Amino acid sequence: SGGSGSGDGGGDRPGVAGETLTLTTTTSTDDTGLLDELHPPFEGMYGVTVDAVAQGTGAALETARAGDSDVVMVHARSLEDEFMREGLGVNRRDLMFNDFVVVGPESDPAGIEGMSSATAAFAAIANASAPFVSRGDNSGTHTKELAIWAQSSAEPGGDWYRETGQGMGQVLNIASEQGGYTLSDRGTYLSQRGEVDLVILVQGPIEGGPDTLANPYGVMAVNPAVHDSVNYDLAMAYIGYLTSPQAQDVISNYEANGKQLFFPRALSEDPDFQQYVPEGWSSSEGR
Amino acid sequence: MMGPGLDTVLLGPLLVEFPFEATYVRSIISVSLYVSLIAVALSTLVSVPVAVLVGLSDFRGKGVLTSVINTGMGFPSVVVGLAVLFLVSNQGPLGALDLVFTKEAMVLSQFVLATPPVTAISLAAVTGVDRGVRDAAHALGGTRVDTALVVVKQARYGVATAVLAGFGRAISEVGSVLIVGGNIAGADGVSKTRTLTTAIQLEARQGRYGTAMVLGAVLVGLVLVVNAVVVRLGGRGVGG
Amino acid sequence: MMGPGLDTVLLGPLLVEFPFEATYVRSIISVSLYVSLIAVALSTLVSVPVAVLVGLSDFRGKGVLTSVINTGMGFPSVVVGLAVLFLVSNQGPLGALDLVFTKEAMVLSQFVLATPPVTAISLAAVTGVDRGVRDAAHALGGTRVDTALVVVKQARYGVATAVLAGFGRAISEVGSVLIVGGNIAGADGVSKTRTLTTAIQLEARQGRYGTAMVLGAVLVGLVLVVNAVVVRLGGRGVGG
Amino acid sequence: MFRLEGVSVSSGAETVLADVSVAVGTGEVLAVIGPSGVGKTTLLDTLALSTRPDEGVVRFDGTAAWAAGRGTRLGVRRRLGMVFQEANLFDASVRRNVEYGLRVRQSWRERVGGAIRGRLLSNRLVGWLRRLRATVGGDPTAPDGGSAGRSTAVEEALGVVGMADAADRHTASLSGGEAQRVAFARALAYDPDLLLLDEPTSDLDPRNTAVIEEAVATARDSGIGVVLATHDMHQAERVADRVAVLLGNGVVERGPTAQVFEDPAEERTRKFVAGELVY
Amino acid sequence: MFRLEGVSVSSGAETVLADVSVAVGTGEVLAVIGPSGVGKTTLLDTLALSTRPDEGVVRFDGTAAWAAGRGTRLGVRRRLGMVFQEANLFDASVRRNVEYGLRVRQSWRERVGGAIRGRLLSNRLVGWLRRLRATVGGDPTAPDGGSAGRSTAVEEALGVVGMADAADRHTASLSGGEAQRVAFARALAYDPDLLLLDEPTSDLDPRNTAVIEEAVATARDSGIGVVLATHDMHQAERVADRVAVLLGNGVVERGPTAQVFEDPAEERTRKFVAGELVY
Ligand SMILES: Nc1ncnc2c1ncn2[C@@H]1O[C@H](COP(=O)(O)OP(=O)(O)OP(=O)(O)O)[C@@H](O)[C@H]1O
Ligand SMILES: Nc1ncnc2c1ncn2[C@@H]1O[C@H](COP(=O)(O)OP(=O)(O)OP(=O)(O)O)[C@@H](O)[C@H]1O
Ligand SMILES: [Mg+2]
Numbered sequence A: 001s002g003g004s005g006s007g008d009g010g011g012d013r014p015g016v017a018g019e020t021l022t023l024t025t026t027t028s029t030d031d032t033g034l035l036d037e038l039h040p041p042f043e044g045m046y047g048v049t050v051d052a053v054a055q056g057t058g059a060a061l062e063t064a065r066a067g068d069s070d071v072v073m074v075h076a077r078s079l080e081d082e083f084m085r086e087g088l089g090v091n092r093r094d095l096m097f098n099d100f101v102v103v104g105p106e107s108d109p110a111g112i113e114g115m116s117s118a119t120a121a122f123a124a125i126a127n128a129s130a131p132f133v134s135r136g137d138n139s140g141t142h143t144k145e146l147a148i149w150a151q152s153s154a155e156p157g158g159d160w161y162r163e164t165g166q167g168m169g170q171v172l173n174i175a176s177e178q179g180g181y182t183l184s185d186r187g188t189y190l191s192q193r194g195e196v197d198l199v200i201l202v203q204g205p206i207e208g209g210p211d212t213l214a215n216p217y218g219v220m221a222v223n224p225a226v227h228d229s230v231n232y233d234l235a236m237a238y239i240g241y242l243t244s245p246q247a248q249d250v251i252s253n254y255e256a257n258g259k260q261l262f263f264p265r266a267l268s269e270d271p272d273f274q275q276y277v278p279e280g281w282s283s284s285e286g287r
Numbered sequence B, C: 001m002m003g004p005g006l007d008t009v010l011l012g013p014l015l016v017e018f019p020f021e022a023t024y025v026r027s028i029i030s031v032s033l034y035v036s037l038i039a040v041a042l043s044t045l046v047s048v049p050v051a052v053l054v055g056l057s058d059f060r061g062k063g064v065l066t067s068v069i070n071t072g073m074g075f076p077s078v079v080v081g082l083a084v085l086f087l088v089s090n091q092g093p094l095g096a097l098d099l100v101f102t103k104e105a106m107v108l109s110q111f112v113l114a115t116p117p118v119t120a121i122s123l124a125a126v127t128g129v130d131r132g133v134r135d136a137a138h139a140l141g142g143t144r145v146d147t148a149l150v151v152v153k154q155a156r157y158g159v160a161t162a163v164l165a166g167f168g169r170a171i172s173e174v175g176s177v178l179i180v181g182g183n184i185a186g187a188d189g190v191s192k193t194r195t196l197t198t199a200i201q202l203e204a205r206q207g208r209y210g211t212a213m214v215l216g217a218v219l220v221g222l223v224l225v226v227n228a229v230v231v232r233l234g235g236r237g238v239g240g
Numbered sequence D, E: 001m002f003r004l005e006g007v008s009v010s011s012g013a014e015t016v017l018a019d020v021s022v023a024v025g026t027g028e029v030l031a032v033i034g035p036s037g038v039g040k041t042t043l044l045d046t047l048a049l050s051t052r053p054d055e056g057v058v059r060f061d062g063t064a065a066w067a068a069g070r071g072t073r074l075g076v077r078r079r080l081g082m083v084f085q086e087a088n089l090f091d092a093s094v095r096r097n098v099e100y101g102l103r104v105r106q107s108w109r110e111r112v113g114g115a116i117r118g119r120l121l122s123n124r125l126v127g128w129l130r131r132l133r134a135t136v137g138g139d140p141t142a143p144d145g146g147s148a149g150r151s152t153a154v155e156e157a158l159g160v161v162g163m164a165d166a167a168d169r170h171t172a173s174l175s176g177g178e179a180q181r182v183a184f185a186r187a188l189a190y191d192p193d194l195l196l197l198d199e200p201t202s203d204l205d206p207r208n209t210a211v212i213e214e215a216v217a218t219a220r221d222s223g224i225g226v227v228l229a230t231h232d233m234h235q236a237e238r239v240a241d242r243v244a245v246l247l248g249n250g251v252v253e254r255g256p257t258a259q260v261f262e263d264p265a266e267e268r269t270r271k272f273v274a275g276e277l278v279y
């Protein structure tokens, strides 16, 4: 394909040993500790180092856009698609998924417990003018939240709707302190369950909830044709590793507080797969 | 986060079309100034007397105390934020006052952060005041307060720098205000506890570096104005 | 994030069982100290001469320059981080040096943050030095450098406070090092660009407030030690 | 009557004064003479309650100052005027310096009022306030008490030392002698009961020295006690009623001026006065 | 030969010196007398190249100092010793103060070496370095050049003013007269060609005054030029070869000492010397 052989080290070196792969990812991915399980086998395999930089979704993509990282792992499908469309990414692969849950105070003033539709739950919260704490930061979670509001009959706004512009952990804290609802990824909620007075009121697909609450993670290499300084070969090797049975096993075995956090997706029977194709190329040459 | 402005295309790192409504920016500025100015005013009220007291007396352990005050200049803001959060959170000792995620809690944490630098720098300034002038203020019939006032006046340039350093620390700080304030803005774009720094951080996390820089420029401009006013007032004070 | 330590039950805000391996904490401390000390050393090398130069001369616009220096004390760290990021990023002017997400980039941003307070506070200290002493240093045959050395020596307490304020700012700062350093630690728990502050922020983000506070205590202890050493050295210097 | 009784003062390991007693009454000038570094300044500082003696009593009209409370000592200090060996002027205008003693003797109410009238308010605002005061029942033409009295005394004290024209100058711009004269005016302005003068004419030419000496004589005649530390033997002869000679760690000789200079009991005194003493 | 030629100096709006010319040769003492605030200190500052005159030339051995480069002026300043009206001592030990002039005249290499030997290195380390130097070919017993010479000169200068015992004291603990004597030693230590003395004995008793005056005479006899600003007419008579009288904005009278004091051309001079001049 178009960018082969333009990796950082060039082709004249015997191997990749000693090289560094820079990964930008979202804080929620890094915070779970999954990467610390995933990376050692890969690093051992090639004698390389993976530098994982946890940023906001937007910043992670922005860093990759500037060519300061070699590979990106995020969970914001619309932004990922845009990144690919602009020709900045190569070889986007579905990696894994978990799900979102709607959490709120045990007293549940809006009465949404057990609802099977997130949109209905949001509408009920809006109707009751019960406090709702929004990430407000264009993260994957925030994007999802806005999508749900858009589908629901209600308009977010007014005194009860608070934008915090913070990470998930902080938002859970604020919701807990203010007796409000929020949309959270399951992993962060589970790891913080002990410290906040919040319970799951609407489940995600993992526990039988609606598919709208699914949270898929993707991984993309930065296009070496745009930034010739990126370590493309190693990025591709990394993506290959992540989507291999070995890494997918690591993902399905990874638990926090006795709960599985992520569900592998790369080895499904119908793998989702996007490839960047330079403009003007015929689609048959894409692979 | 503000409806229409949001999707404005960024033209480049600094060549952005300003994507906010004026109310949003105005309300953020006013929260920033409110919190920082009140916190620094309180810090000054505490720090300058403490600096004078410590600076003018000799006692065992003065060196240790000075080290402790200086150490305060290195308090990590996140830790201060957490400590204040424990204090004001529902279960904390001040829980009943309902201060979590309010401007008042932010004032408290900024106060804790600004006080050490204001004290330490004032202390250095006060220590530099000529001993003879102190003696004169005392011997000519001054009370301890009179002497302290003379000393502060002699050290006014250093004390003003101390206050400005405290103000700089308070208004530029993001770690603690984020934690205790929560960076909350209403859906209508009116800031409740969002400051310029937390707004900048929010933009930066989203990779909207251009707008972050614009807000940063606003912040720096604001600080410049406050500094110019203080230097102006200080300059006038020299004659008196 | 270190495997086994992770699930350690937090007993309370400060009564935590320490959940880190010693290597992890040691490597974080060493990155923190490396970055802050080098940055402050560089700041001092730049700031003190500038402060002396500005402080000892009279020129039009000195007030404005002073205001600008003071304003630097209010630079928001996130903005400084972004600015440095633009500089060192792949496409930036220093892109060829490959500094993104390295300790060197962190030193650069800390340098930018520490320099204004060190300069402003040194300037205040130098300005307070008795005019007669300056004249003596000059009239007795000193070069400009000799005079500057005498002035700095007279103002040593203030200058030491300036350096400590810069160090405090550098080591407690989180916004810019996070952006330019990336808070990177290897899967083996060895920090590459993770500092105490970014580690604290990481813990706080995950709600592990207890461990955040423990790391905060380590940081404060470290600052205290550095301060005590400086005060000690400064104290010894008085006699000479 | 102001006195030191058996006072010992040390600085660091060194004993400066050992078992020193001196007394000065109202309307009397006591000169303290002695070589450089003997302890004249230390003695004056002890009288001014700036230095606390290791032993002995500092007594003012019968009250032991250090045994009494802080308030009593403040009261004592308020009866003192001091001119330091170095001018020790405040970094402010000459007027602010000379006002200082008067200002700190006013109540906070008077001081704030004076400050506002003097500095912050424009004339228009003052006029407005006057009218307001008149409306609520006061007399709008009444003088401003404190502030006006203050400025008269300040002008007078500056007039004595020939510095009346310099009231608005900043002290940093004064020559050595000018600074010394302002320091003298500062100590005089609030009409103290005891004047402590540490080499008050060391930087002055003959004419200005004479002016200061006249002022001292006038003060003495109006019942003020004066302690004058000086190395100028002629000056001591001219203005002092009594002389105390400090040598070593204490007073080796004391008595009426004429006696000490013309017929000293100690050979060392004679040598010192003649400039022959090698110590 | 050092001279001011038609020098005018103003500070702020005020003219302090207008069209003043004075000269002092080697081996000559010039006394500058005049009332408080007339401009004696300003004149000395101008000679010391600390104040740049608005008009006129400051000439050293024919070279106009302000027309020449910075390096030339540094060279000139290195030939000067100055005692200020206020002691202006550095906040350090007496020794460091008196060393200053010598230190700044050494090369950086010597200075760093001296500092290391004097302060940072323990004796053990010095011994070790000596042995090292011996091994690489030097002479281990050779004296340390700069540092040793420095300390001898310092001790000598302090000895002249009777302060040799005080070398290790900090200047903050000195009495007024002690500080003045150290300042004199500081100006003397590096053997200047021109000594500028601004009221150098104002805080000294007769005996110490005599010591300083003797030192001035000795300096003069060894070919050093001296400018002495003083308000002490007797001192001027005792030590000066020539006298310049400053009144108003300039020199109203100059000449050999005896002539100025005994037969002044100006009535004002006579009055000033007698302490009668009211200006
Ligand atoms: N920075 C300044 N600004 C304004 N006026 C000044 C400044 N420095 C000195 N002067 C004025 O210049 C004049 C001369 O001062 P100078 O110190 O030379 O006098 P002097 O002859 O040394 O007097 P003295 O015997 O009192 O020391 C004085 O009137 C003084 O007030
Ligand atoms: N802080 C101090 N530490 C140590 N010694 C001190 C201190 N202050 C004063 N001294 C010493 O005390 C002695 C007396 O000092 P003092 O100033 O009283 O002398 P003085 O008689 O006023 O001398 P002069 O005529 O020189 O002003 C001096 O030897 C001085 O060095
Ligand atoms: Mg004295």
Ligand SMILES: [Mg+2]
Pocket (backbone or CB within 6 Å): D175, D176, D177, E040, E041, E042, E085, E198
């Ligand atoms: Mg003078």
